[in-house]
Amino acid sequence: MAPKAFHCFRKLPIELRLRIWNLMMVPRVIRAKWDNDVTERDIVQVYILAAGAVPQVLHICKESRKEAKRKYCFIKSHLQILDRKTSIPSSPKSIWANFDIDTLYFVNIPAVVNFLSYMRRLSKKKIGGADKNIKYIAFPACVLDRLRPIPGMPSKFTNFYRLVVDLPSIKKIIIMLDNSKFEDEKYPEYYSLSRPQPIGKNGRGGGRWGSKGVRDKMSAMFDDFFTNPKGEGNDIEAFKKYKDKHPDWVLPSFIILSITKTPKHDYAGDGLPVDKIPKKRVTARPKKTTKNLTTAKLRPAKPQ
Template sequence: MSLLWYNRGEEKTRLWLEFQVVHDGLDGGSSKDPENQPPAQTFTCFGELPPEIRLQIWEVLIQPRIVLAACVDNRSKTQKHTQMAKRSTKRSIPVLLHVNHESRTLALRHYELTFAWKIPPRLAAPETSVLPAQGDARVWFNYSLDALLLLGELEPYDEFGFSSPMSHFFRKEDTSRLKHIACAFEELHLSLYEADSIFGTLFHIIDRCPAARRLLITTTNADTEARHLRLPTLDNVVQKLWRAFLNDTTCVNESLANMQILMISEDSLASFINYHR
């Protein structure tokens, strides 16, 4: 969502994406207190098990992961990094890729490197001949299970007021395969932006992810306490806004018209996806 003003004397805007795995599915719900952890045990006969049994055990380690994609710019870098630091940071490479050849072979059937990105030319600074920032596909992702969580400005703008949806930074062939897409509630800025701007932002995300059955709006504890939310819920302000705007137009397809927008605690996101896998 772009602001309606700009200052030509501002520093040239530089935008980029950063990724962070905030949940790897391997927490197991164990205590975070080291003193209360059960003693580690070693099973030395694993290699002697039949291959089909070993593969079933490896499969158990393929759990839903949450990959955060943050849109960062040089004006708000500190703020965004603070938001990211409040969330867990897990290893970016799935553990099965590092155990042995057998586990890696299995993992490569599920995970792939993806999410190459590029800043649209309209947000580049043509007078300085600066090429748009871009990144290679370096994020391990399982399109069947993993979720992409969007953080940062959802429609970033440059110093001239030009904007572009963050969802368009990704390749369409990647976003079209996403089955689980989520957006941080704090980035909608309901008290700052007009309803039509919020609808436009949601539209770009949903339209870019046709394989997703629902858009998940994740909330933090601060969001829940401030708005007295009972989660998860479809009876939320974002879903109501979406339906209100769609009722005024006939230029939508069935998937857009029936899209569910579910508000859910960010801490419950992985378990929700695992339940609905």
């Protein structure tokens, strides 16, 4: 039997209705994929953002949309990485994002300096639309592994210090143990953050990038990254100066998570901060129905 419609919603107090609209704002993983726009005249590096369908709360009614627009912003989904004049016009395509709960997941990155340039452009309201309110960003462990410091060479990780100074709203930098097909998934809205699989006796824990060795390596590099800066350079100096100038600044932190394909609306976070993501939810299986013997029709016995 179909559920009955609730016709008294408009009679609820406005505070309760707004609370319901806010509960409908579920966290999403926004895929950010670096690519090249190629024409006969020019080649331009862009980031393409994809998050799936428009959040439902934005098109239920006038009241829900008004409340949702207090949290969601319209950001460009095809934005040039570098700020330079090209023969390729900027794309008008955009998506809705709620950076209080949504995570920007960069499945690949260009040169780190160019990545910082893109983040500055995206965070400007007149250009990218994000208005410097990005809180959760993520990178696959395989990308971070390729950026590991090489003896005798300047570390590329110091750019993270510049990143959080440019975007002090960042709370979490997620190290994604990603062995999924999310990078090329047609429907990214079906993916969500989750706890990493437990490590087995053989040291494995969900594919190549979920092993104990990878997790230990990432933890060693990032556990005290912001609380105990190591090395020298302009980025670290800028970070220390900003920290001294803003003593109440809550330092961002790194966290190791996974991304999995889950049923729609079965989000691991349920709107909670990513450091409080519970274990994977187990849904109860429907019980098998049995025939009632008292009402079942009895077949006549066959003659002997």
